[in-house]
Amino acid sequence: MHFICDFTQKAVAEVCSTMFTLKATPVASGEGLENARAEFSGIVGSVSFAGKISGAVYIGLSDALACTLAERLLGSRPATANSPEVADLIGEIANMVSGDMKRRTAEIGYNGLLAPPVVMHGPSIVVEPREAHIAAYNQFRIPELNEEFGVQVFAKLQA
Amino acid sequence: MPTKILSIDDSRMVHMVITKTLKPFDVEVLTAVNGQEGIEKAAQSVPNLIILDATMPVMNGIECLETLKKHEATRAIPVIMLSADSGKENIDRATQLGALQFIPKPFTGDALLEAVRKYVDLPAKAA
Numbered sequence: 001m002h003f004i005c006d007f008t009q010k011a012v013a014e015v016c017s018t019m020f021t022l023k024a025t026p027v028a029s030g031e032g033l034e035n036a037r038a039e040f041s042g043i044v045g046s047v048s049f050a051g052k053i054s055g056a057v058y059i060g061l062s063d064a065l066a067c068t069l070a071e072r073l074l075g076s077r078p079a080t081a082n083s084p085e086v087a088d089l090i091g092e093i094a095n096m097v098s099g100d101m102k103r104r105t106a107e108i109g110y111n112g113l114l115a116p117p118v119v120m121h122g123p124s125i126v127v128e129p130r131e132a133h134i135a136a137y138n139q140f141r142i143p144e145l146n147e148e149f150g151v152q153v154f155a156k157l158q159a
Numbered sequence: 160m161p162t163k164i165l166s167i168d169d170s171r172m173v174h175m176v177i178t179k180t181l182k183p184f185d186v187e188v189l190t191a192v193n194g195q196e197g198i199e200k201a202a203q204s205v206p207n208l209i210i211l212d213a214t215m216p217v218m219n220g221i222e223c224l225e226t227l228k229k230h231e232a233t234r235a236i237p238v239i240m241l242s243a244d245s246g247k248e249n250i251d252r253a254t255q256l257g258a259l260q261f262i263p264k265p266f267t268g269d270a271l272l273e274a275v276r277k278y279v280d281l282p283a284k285a286a
Contacts (some may be wrong), residue, residue: 018265074175085171092170095214096264099243103263106246114244116169116216 002031003108004101004153005136008057011100012140012151020072027148028139036135038152040125042066043081045094053105055134055155057098058127059090063083065147066090082121086155091117096153108122110157160281163204165189167197167223168212168241173264177210186279187203194223201233207279210271211258213242213249221252228257237278241266 009026016024017115040060048056061069063081070089071077078086094117102112129135141148163179164186166177174190181188189204190199195218201209213220220240227233240253245263253261260274275281 015265032221073172075179085175088170088172091171092264095170096243098262099214099245102244103246106248111246111248114214116214 001029002134002136003105004134004155005029005031005138007104008097008136008138008151010104011097012131012138014100015096015116019051019093019096020069022072022142022144024140024142026138030137031135033129033135036132036149037126037128038137040127040150041123042121043086043090044120044125045090046097046118046120047094048115049098049102049112049113050115051110052117052158053110053112054156054158055132055153057094057101058152059094059097059149060125060152061090061149062147065145065149068145069093087119087121091138093118126144127152127154132156161185162208162281163187163189163206164275164279165191165197165201165204165206165209166216167191167194167209167220168204169193169215170212171253173212173241176268177271180271181275181281183283185284186281194220194226196220197223198226198233200238201227202230205232208275209236209238210241211238213240213244213253219248221256224253224256224258239274239278241271
């Protein structure tokens, strides 16, 4: 397994466990640029990074899962996933996952800077790599909520 | 007068989690969404503690911390960094500039309370 895939799995598990006391288990993963296009439906949080490692992390969740996580953290369920609180939550999740991954990549010599998160909402959000060397997709399952979500990472390593 | 804590973070979710965590105590939580706004609010209200994010638009947390520590009115306010960007470089820089502690995100309410208690009193709300 490429370290990007491994770090993604560790970062997602850490964020879900610490912030939501939920276990997120990887149920499928894929590496390689051949099938790197990912399509999400619902809400997507993204953080770009630059430096010795550059690229972006995309986390895509269904509207229902996004609202459930907001309720779990804040105590009340948002009326709709298309609300500022939910967008903020998904952005912050993307930020925390990227931050955890950044710390791990820095430890093996690939330091980078993180950009503030960007959040998108819609029925079909497609992400594709431009100059990436690495593409890693992970699908996670949260058994307690009977929900799944995906994380796509594109990265380029500087020599 | 309640203890005043200023949360400087571009995430409203983080403000809400901090407010929820501190709800049982006689604490007023003030918020700012970037470093620039944080400096202005810190100078106006002189809080007992600042909880500061690192990665923010307009002005990031490191620049904000540097400015807070330069100004007479805000220099003495204790600052805790709370950030997803918990790389060694970032922690070292924040510590060098005067941050007392660095809490990495993701964080638990217990970790936040433990850190806050080191620097301010958290009296329970009167019944």
